[in-house]
Amino acid sequence: MDMTQEARQLAAQQSARASAASSQGKAEYLTFRLGAEEYGIDILRVQEIRSYEEPTRIANAPSFIKGVVNLRGVIVPVVDLRIKLNCEKVEYNGFTVVIVLNVHGRVVGAVVDSVSDVIELGGEQIRPAPEMNTTVDTTFITGIASVAERMLILMDIEALMSSADMGLIDASRG
Template sequence: MDMHSPSTAAGDARHVAGQQGAHAEFLTFRLGAEEYGIDILRVQEIRSYEEPTRIANAPHFIKGVVNLRGVIVPVVDLRIKLGCEKVEYNGFTVVIVLNVRGRVVGAVVDSVSDVLELASELIKPAPEMNTSMDTSFITGIASVGERMLILMDIEALMSSPDMGLMDSSSQNLQ
């Protein structure tokens, strides 16, 4: 029994996924006008946005740190990191708390949409782009009804060298 009340598109995706073989669940969220999806297994919790404590000399996309039940969690604003034109903090702004390579990291997004189960047949490869921007964390594109989802490998993004959040010794840090 499904605990969510999915939209029609989400219901269609679940129905299709149930009939076909391999499928995966994605948490969908908005960054500006785009909708993204990440592996639900990386998500620890979703929290309302609270102003983090700023860390001196941190990159502009790292908003600071918050204390999450005794764990100091770095908070990355994905809207800034991924170049959204407008970054606005309001009642819909949330932090997705992620567990990436044994480390807890917060990701600020405009809003969370829902959880979708997508059949592998619905996921198309990400287009090749000749650009200086790193798009290696984009794993595919899924069309669900009228929605276009950009699927990302949040672990690859958060552990990329330019984030400065992970290194070989960060496996055991909490």
């Protein structure tokens, strides 16, 4: 089974469980790695997971917008979250994947180091993100979850992808 088939199967299973979990005050998150950190995003925003392929570069695009890919006839912008979030090292290898997201009705790809798993979190497992007096924009961080030995940074991927500096989503649509 290739990665795309596996991702579709995973997404179908997760969507069935997500509807049951939401009635119990729980949510499911797709977890992925950017450098040493592990992040989580709402599984309901994930359309599929694809292996990384070099996108077609767009002239004058910011460095974190790698370009566009043709996904079954849809031209999809691809954002490298490692560059966007200032990861120390950006390395493309066999684990590098693109998480295809549906954000405000628009399809966007997000490059990450690797996808870990899907976990279910209840409200009691999530702590608020710490307040930081820095120039770093942390508005897209919705909380921190502690799962066994792991610290998971929960991210509002819609807020990140629709921020003005991304230029991907028309502000009047959001």
